[in-house]
Amino acid sequence: MKVMILGIDGYIGWPLALREIEKGNEVSGIDNFFTRRRVREVNSDSVIPISTMQKRISAVREKTGARINFYRGDVANPSVVIDAVKKEKPDVVVHLAEQRSAPYSMIGLKQATQTMVKNIVSTLNLIYAIKDVVPHAHILKLGTMGEYGTPNIDIPEGFFEVQYNGRKDYLPFPKQAGSWYHWTKVHDSNNLMFANRVWRLGITDVMQGVVYGTRTTDINRTGLRTRFDIDEVWGTALNRFCAQAVAGLPITPYGKGGQTRGFLSLEDSISCLDLSISKPPAEGEYRVFNQFDEHYSVMQLAQMVKEVFEHDTGKEAVIRNVPNPRVEAEEHYYNPEHKKLAEMGYRHSRELKDEISIMLEDLAAHRPRIEALSDVISPHTAWKSSGIN
Amino acid sequence: MKVMILGIDGYIGWPLALREIEKGNEVSGIDNFFTRRRVREVNSDSVIPISTMQKRISAVREKTGARINFYRGDVANPSVVIDAVKKEKPDVVVHLAEQRSAPYSMIGLKQATQTMVKNIVSTLNLIYAIKDVVPHAHILKLGTMGEYGTPNIDIPEGFFEVQYNGRKDYLPFPKQAGSWYHWTKVHDSNNLMFANRVWRLGITDVMQGVVYGTRTTDINRTGLRTRFDIDEVWGTALNRFCAQAVAGLPITPYGKGGQTRGFLSLEDSISCLDLSISKPPAEGEYRVFNQFDEHYSVMQLAQMVKEVFEHDTGKEAVIRNVPNPRVEAEEHYYNPEHKKLAEMGYRHSRELKDEISIMLEDLAAHRPRIEALSDVISPHTAWKSSGIN
Numbered sequence: 195m196k197v198m199i200l201g202i203d204g205y206i207g208w209p210l211a212l213r214e215i216e217k218g219n220e221v222s223g224i225d226n227f228f229t230r231r232r233v234r235e236v237n238s239d240s241v242i243p244i245s246t247m248q249k250r251i252s253a254v255r256e257k258t259g260a261r262i263n264f265y266r267g268d269v270a271n272p273s274v275v276i277d278a279v280k281k282e283k284p285d286v287v288v289h290l291a292e293q294r295s296a297p298y299s300m301i302g303l304k305q306a307t308q309t310m311v312k313n314i315v316s317t318l319n320l321i322y323a324i325k326d327v328v329p330h331a332h333i334l335k336l337g338t339m340g341e342y343g344t345p346n347i348d349i350p351e352g353f354f355e356v357q358y359n360g361r362k363d364y365l366p367f368p369k370q371a372g373s374w375y376h377w378t379k380v381h382d383s384n385n386l387m388f389a390n391r392v393w394r395l396g397i398t399d400v401m402q403g404v405v406y407g408t409r410t411t412d413i414n415r416t417g418l419r420t421r422f423d424i425d426e427v428w429g430t431a432l433n434r435f436c437a438q439a440v441a442g443l444p445i446t447p448y449g450k451g452g453q454t455r456g457f458l459s460l461e462d463s464i465s466c467l468d469l470s471i472s473k474p475p476a477e478g479e480y481r482v483f484n485q486f487d488e489h490y491s492v493m494q495l496a497q498m499v500k501e502v503f504e505h506d507t508g509k510e511a512v513i514r515n516v517p518n519p520r521v522e523a524e525e526h527y528y529n530p531e532h533k534k535l536a537e538m539g540y541r542h543s544r545e546l547k548d549e550i551s552i553m554l555e556d557l558a559a560h561r562p563r564i565e566a567l568s569d570v571i572s573p574h575t576a577w578k579s580s581g582i583n
Numbered sequence: 584m585k586v587m588i589l590g591i592d593g594y595i596g597w598p599l600a601l602r603e604i605e606k607g608n609e610v611s612g613i614d615n616f617f618t619r620r621r622v623r624e625v626n627s628d629s630v631i632p633i634s635t636m637q638k639r640i641s642a643v644r645e646k647t648g649a650r651i652n653f654y655r656g657d658v659a660n661p662s663v664v665i666d667a668v669k670k671e672k673p674d675v676v677v678h679l680a681e682q683r684s685a686p687y688s689m690i691g692l693k694q695a696t697q698t699m700v701k702n703i704v705s706t707l708n709l710i711y712a713i714k715d716v717v718p719h720a721h722i723l724k725l726g727t728m729g730e731y732g733t734p735n736i737d738i739p740e741g742f743f744e745v746q747y748n749g750r751k752d753y754l755p756f757p758k759q760a761g762s763w764y765h766w767t768k769v770h771d772s773n774n775l776m777f778a779n780r781v782w783r784l785g786i787t788d789v790m791q792g793v794v795y796g797t798r799t800t801d802i803n804r805t806g807l808r809t810r811f812d813i814d815e816v817w818g819t820a821l822n823r824f825c826a827q828a829v830a831g832l833p834i835t836p837y838g839k840g841g842q843t844r845g846f847l848s849l850e851d852s853i854s855c856l857d858l859s860i861s862k863p864p865a866e867g868e869y870r871v872f873n874q875f876d877e878h879y880s881v882m883q884l885a886q887m888v889k890e891v892f893e894h895d896t897g898k899e900a901v902i903r904n905v906p907n908p909r910v911e912a913e914e915h916y917y918n919p920e921h922k923k924l925a926e927m928g929y930r931h932s933r934e935l936k937d938e939i940s941i942m943l944e945d946l947a948a949h950r951p952r953i954e955a956l957s958d959v960i961s962p963h964t965a966w967k968s969s970g971i972n
Contacts (some may be wrong), residue, residue: 272692276971303661303711310707311700314770322692326971332948344753347745354747356736356757361916363735365757368745369773377777381703381770384758388766392910392966416811519779527750577781582665 197471198284199223200269200320201291202262203230203247206336206463208420210288212412213464213473215260217329222263222282224274224291228377229421229428232298238425238570241437241557241563242408250418257416260289269316272323279323286332286471289320292382296340296373297427297519297575298489303582306374313378314385321389332474333397334467335386337379339456339486339530341401343370344523349530352399352482368463373577383547387480394478402463403456406432408550408556410461420460422557425570426519432457434571436550439503439511440557441564448573449518451493452525456486459544466535473538484532487542502550506542559583586860587673588612589709591651592619592636595725595794595852597809599677601801602853603860604649611652611671613663613680617840618810618817621687627814627959630826630952631797631945639807646716654705658705661712668712668720675721675860678709685729685762685765686816686908688963692971695763702767703774710778721863721953722786723856724775726768728845728875728919731789732759733912738919741788741871761911762966776869787859791852792875793822796938797945799850809849811946814959815908821846821884823960825939828892828947830862830898830953837962838907840882841914845875845921848933855924862927874922876931891939908962 197214201207202223214221225247233239238487245253251262263282267274269291279287292313294300299309317335324331349367356365366387373435386397408422423429424437435445458466466485475481490498491511500511518524557564590596592614595864603610614636622628634642640651652671656663658680668676681702682688688698706724713720731738738756745754755776758769775786797811812818813826824834847855855874864870879887882902887899907913946953 272696303707306711307661307704307707310703314699314703315696318692318696322695322971323970345754347750348745350747355747358736358739361736365734366759368754368757370755371773371777374774377770377773380773384760384766384769388760388763409647444782448721481747490590500779554814580711580781582711 195219195286196282196284196289197221198278198282198285200289201225202264203227204290205421208250209410209413209460209464210467211262212416212418213410213468215258216412221260222278222284224265224267224269226266226268226279228293233423233428236425236427236570237581238423238428238567241424241560242419243347243423244419244421254419269319270312272319274295275319276327279327283328284331286334286474287320287324288334288467289317289350290336291316292378295427296375299331299375300373300577300580301575302580306580310378314381317382317385319377321385321395324391324395329393329395332485333386333395334470335382335399335444337383337399337401338376339401339403339484340376341369341371341380341383342367342530343372344526344528345370346527351484351531351534372520390480396475396477397480398475399480399482400470401484403458404430404432405458405463406430407460410464424564425567426573427575431492434552435496435499437557437564438571439499440447440554440561442570443568443571444512444514445496445499446514446516446572447492447496448516448520450524451496451515452491453522454489454491454526454528455487456489456530458485458487459549461544462487462542465543466540469535469538469540483534484530484582485535488531488546489528489530498547499550502547504555506551506554516573519576521577584608584675585671585673586610587671587676589668589676589678591653592616593679596679597639598799598802598849598853599856600651601805601807602799603858604643604647606857610649611667611673613654613656613667615655615657617682622812622817625814625816625959627812627817627956629810630813630949631811633808633810642807653803658708659701661708664708665712665716668716672717672949673720673849675723675863676709676713677723678706679725680705681767682764684816685764688764689917689966689969690964691763691969695969698764699767706771706774710774710784710900713784714782718784722775722784722785724771724788726772726788726790727765728790728792728873729765730758730760730772731756731919731922732761733915734759735916739875740873740920740923754764760779761909770816779869785864786869788869788871789859790871790873792847792921793819793821794847794849794852796849797845799853803838813953814956815962816964820881824885824888825942826946826953827960828888829943829950830957832957832960833901833903834885834888835895835903835905835961836881836885837905837909839913840904841880842911843878843880843917845878845919847874847876848938850933851876851931854932855929858924858927858929872923873919874924875921875941877935878917878919887936888939891936892943895940895943905962908965910966926931
């Protein structure tokens with residue numbers, strides 16, 4: 195199978211490429227190194243050192259014999275996507291190439307606009323490239339569980355039966371995202387649903403939980419690492435908590451820490467995406483998967499990192515709740531459904547505590563790099579103060 | 584009150600300016616004449632001749648003594664909106680300055696992208712300009728009933744109570760728009776709802792039905808006309824049907840003509856917007872109005888135009904259903920609620936048949952202009968064939 199990965203240089207893109215090569219698929223990819231550049235702009239860096247794309251591709255060639263056809267370019271530029279799709283004629287395109295930081299999108303109008311435009315335009319470009327060049331190819335698009343927000347009812351996988359004034363319909367679940375970034379994912383989902391309706395494109399729209407971890411089986415086998423961000427703009431809760439524990443910094447949940455989200459390990463994220471690739475949607479199907487293993491409150495995760503760290507090292511870790519820079523419910527009902535991937539054969543492979551233990555060990559080897567970033571870990575980007583400058 | 588109108592040169596923008604001047608409000612406006620230019624690009628023109636903005640402003644000054652502060656610029660350029668808002672310090676900004684044609688958005692990737700980007704970015708610019716400069720000002724944003732699509736249940740005004748798996752929440756109604764243009768309005772609504780949540784901006788989001796007509800009381804009083812489009816890209820169903828009847832062309836509903844939509848006259852549209860201006864939302868309120876009078880199927884409208892035309896002129900009019908260039912249900916349930924404006928005091932002032940009679944008379948005076956456009960009235964822009972070129 196020919197698998198094209200938009201955002202192949204990223205946290206998920208790179209280990210997905212390694213997995214698809216291991217599966218014997220032909221892998222190509224596009225990236226413009228947006229994340230590398232923007233992470234440096236906030237004086238941060240991947241805590242796990244990563245090679246250049248050129249070196250990554252050479253290393254893959256050496257270790258596996260596989261070639262990766264790489265295209266350097268911005269997927270918000272239509273000709274970049276269209277030309278690559280024309281050349282590769284992929285069976286599936288996995289779209290991971292969007293600006294992925296909620297805080298970045300909330301810095302101010304400029305970043306809000308850039309996030310909105312780049313993310314939406316990249317998906318439009320992909321829709322038209324697939325429609326006109328390889329109309330039977332599968333679009334596998336990364337969304338986020340954050341599209342749903344935290345409604346006071348169960349969250350279905352994309353669609354649900356609605357009763358209103360005595361009549362019924364099967365409708366998309368109403369979305370209530372919590373940042374401009376999260377809204378771009380909602381807008382993308384809506385645009386994909388429409389593209390499916392007009393042109394019957396086969397689409398998988400993945401509502402993914404928060405991904406954590408430093409390792410996958412393919413990373414372990416090849417030794418080719420993926421990036422790992424811990425700063426307030428580009429890092430995510432659990433990854434950041436582990437880094438804080440390792441560096442002897444307080445673990446800092448935002449606000450009360452009752453915010454509850456779905457989480458899954460990097461290994462399981464890659465397995466879910468790979469399963470979606472190997473079992474594509476039916477002709478003309480638009481399917482939505484909620485992709486996560488368990489839901490935890492941010493406070494539960496902080497406590498778990500503290501426990502595992504203290505157990506593994508014998509040292510003490512401190513939790514310090516800090517003012518929440520976001521506008522979000524800090525105590526709420528949360529019960530999203532996630533059956534579809536399990537029905538297709540997905541099995542959760544990693545226990546959260548074991549994964550935290552591995553992360554802590556991996557990060558301990560880079561403690562000086564984490565300490566050098568201690569200024570950019572604490573939250574500075576506040577939703578309320580996002581402005582025109 | 585200081586009223587700023589984005590898109591003051593348009594079909595609705597101009598008569599709204601006349602109304603607000605008549606009400607004694609101070610009126611300012613922004614426009615970049617996008618619609619004038621794009622209409623000419625499809626070899627079309629407003630059937631009712633309209634003056635340049637300069638002449639419009641001079642005529643208003645002569646007839647009413649009022650000054651309109653006009654800013655020529657693109658509202659997708661942040662400094663255009665921010666500078667005008669800083670200068671005017673408006674109490675309300677009415678946002679009518681978006682690309683408003685569904686067929687235009689479906690021509691191909693370039694037009695889809697332009698519609699998506701310009702519409703979304705203009706609303707983001709307005710959100711930030713209001714937030715940072717006049718945070719208590721009212722944003723009155725024009726959306727469309729087309730955001731809801733045609734679900735098989737009643738359509739509430741924006742929000743409804745949802746029961747699912749034994750629990751309840753009050754949620755935004757799921758949207759299912761039918762073109763890239765209509766989706767931009769959904770994305771705008773979502774972005775406005777979020778802006779209200781984070782910054783408590785006071786917002787009215789108007790889900791407006793299809794507007795028809797050539798006249799308002801203010802147009803009659805001042806003699807200052809508004810544009811009237813009839814081509815397949817920029818015209819809307821009822822306006823186009825009237826022009827076809829006048830020119831002796833067949834009236835052409837798309838497909839079976841069972842597509843049902845909410846409609847209202849230009850006079851009533853202006854009255855609803857004026858009512859929303861004079862009764863702004865509460866501090867921190869995001870309110871959604873469904874703004875239309877009656878819903879009709881396209882076939883009912885075609886028959887009504889035929890009847891009125893034959894009654895008024897004694898000549899025959901022919902209805903000819905043509906293949907539907909759109910992807911839409913041609914027979915469906917349709918029952919949207921529209922109580923909120925009525926509860927605020929709005930009363931329907933025009934009867935559809937009377938309004939059709941006036942339109943036919945107005946258009947008869949420009950029969951040669953309509954005949955010159957006969958090539959651009961028939962549908963060419965097909966949803967299915969929208970492509971990368």
